[in-house]
Amino acid sequence: MFKPDQCDLCGDCLTKCPWLQADQEQAVAWMKAMMAGQETPALRQCITCYACNEVCPRRANPFDLIAALQERFDSFKSREAAASQEAGYTFTKALSGYPRADRVMTACLFEKTHPHLMQGGLYDLPRVGGKPYFCWMLFSHWGQNSLQRKHAGEMVERLALTGATEVVCFHDDCYAMLARLAPDYGIEVPFRPVHLSEHLVGRLREQRGRIRPLGISIAYQRPCASRHTPEKEHFVDELFQMAGVRRVPRTFDRENALCCASIKLLLGNGDPRPDQEKNVRDAIAAGAQAMVCLCPMCLDGLAAVAAEYRLPLIFLGDIARMALGEIPPPDLSGSAIATE
Numbered sequence: 001m002f003k004p005d006q007c008d009l010c011g012d013c014l015t016k017c018p019w020l021q022a023d024q025e026q027a028v029a030w031m032k033a034m035m036a037g038q039e040t041p042a043l044r045q046c047i048t049c050y051a052c053n054e055v056c057p058r059r060a061n062p063f064d065l066i067a068a069l070q071e072r073f074d075s076f077k078s079r080e081a082a083a084s085q086e087a088g089y090t091f092t093k094a095l096s097g098y099p100r101a102d103r104v105m106t107a108c109l110f111e112k113t114h115p116h117l118m119q120g121g122l123y124d125l126p127r128v129g130g131k132p133y134f135c136w137m138l139f140s141h142w143g144q145n146s147l148q149r150k151h152a153g154e155m156v157e158r159l160a161l162t163g164a165t166e167v168v169c170f171h172d173d174c175y176a177m178l179a180r181l182a183p184d185y186g187i188e189v190p191f192r193p194v195h196l197s198e199h200l201v202g203r204l205r206e207q208r209g210r211i212r213p214l215g216i217s218i219a220y221q222r223p224c225a226s227r228h229t230p231e232k233e234h235f236v237d238e239l240f241q242m243a244g245v246r247r248v249p250r251t252f253d254r255e256n257a258l259c260c261a262s263i264k265l266l267l268g269n270g271d272p273r274p275d276q277e278k279n280v281r282d283a284i285a286a287g288a289q290a291m292v293c294l295c296p297m298c299l300d301g302l303a304a305v306a307a308e309y310r311l312p313l314i315f316l317g318d319i320a321r322m323a324l325g326e327i328p329p330p331d332l333s334g335s336a337i338a339t340e
């Protein structure tokens with residue numbers, strides 16, 4: 001939720017936005033207008049990457065203000081289109097067949113679309129997925145933030161039916177919803193959300209003796225949802241360290257990360273390709289032999305440009321599987337940077 005009392009109109013949120021061209025004067029003028037409930041060009045230029053919420057030094061949540069106005073002014077989707085999308089994602093049947101266990105994993109909608117990313121011993125735990133467990137984060141990317149909020153409680157309630165004390169989130173967005181947004185909405189989450197990176201680190205610690213360090217340098221593609229939960233980032237670093245992977249320092253990482261830009265296509269907000277090229281070139285210039293993605297959408301969205309630049313893409317979970325010898329190490333023979 002936007003906290004106007006905490007905003008001192010510094011303008012940082014919009015001047016540091018990777019997607020708007022706003023100088024300080026413009027940023028302050030836009031913020032003032034939006035705080036007065038007015039429409040500004042920022043609403044349409046924003047690609048909903050959540051970066052401004054992380055950047056704001058006063059934790060005022062400027063994206064939440066932008067998102068509310070995007071919805072009010074139908075910046076991306078009309079109310080009718082949003083209602084139709086809402087109906088399509090809403091689970092209306094009786095829920096059955098869910099596991100009961102102390103720790104379960106939620107695969108959100110990726111169980112059907114990306115089953116190859118959750119194979120092997122690291123994912124050997126009871127799993128739920130599909131429409132009943134959809135986290136609804138997609139709707140804040142469509143300028144329909146209230147629908148995300150409206151349905152958040154259903155996801156929490158259905159996960160709670162498993163009786164789990166810990167729920168591993170395969171997708172960063174689900175983790176952001178459970179660890180940050182649902183509590184912000186006043187929804188009680190009666191279990192501990194576990195980020196995928198924490199789960200993988202735990203499994204690697206249990207099998208430390210099996211780890212064969214990969215000895216490669218990678219660029220990390222930090223996804224947009226991580227803006228909501230930067231506190232878990234140390235698990236990503238620990239995973240890389242345990243797997244013998246060097247995360248190269250580069251321009252577009254950590255707080256300065258560039259989202260995969262795929263959302264531009266969904267929003268009709270321009271061609272993502274120049275931004276994706278900028279991102280991939282930055283990784284290669286920093287000496288990365290491959291790029292590691294946490295989000296399956298980043299993997300898919302960056303695939304064409306990364307292939308063109310000969311930068312192999314690897315899913316974060318596959319790094320752990322490679323280190324354990326479950327799957328072969330990455331083939332870097334065609335990489336733009338083949339050897340260290």
Ligand code: SF4
Binds near residue numbers: 008009011057059
């Ligand atoms: S929301 Fe935060 S970053 Fe933006 S103007 Fe206000 S205080 Fe500054």
Ligand code: SF4
Binds near residue numbers: 013052063
């Ligand atoms: S959500 Fe991202 S694109 Fe939108 S204003 Fe904030 S930083 Fe810019």
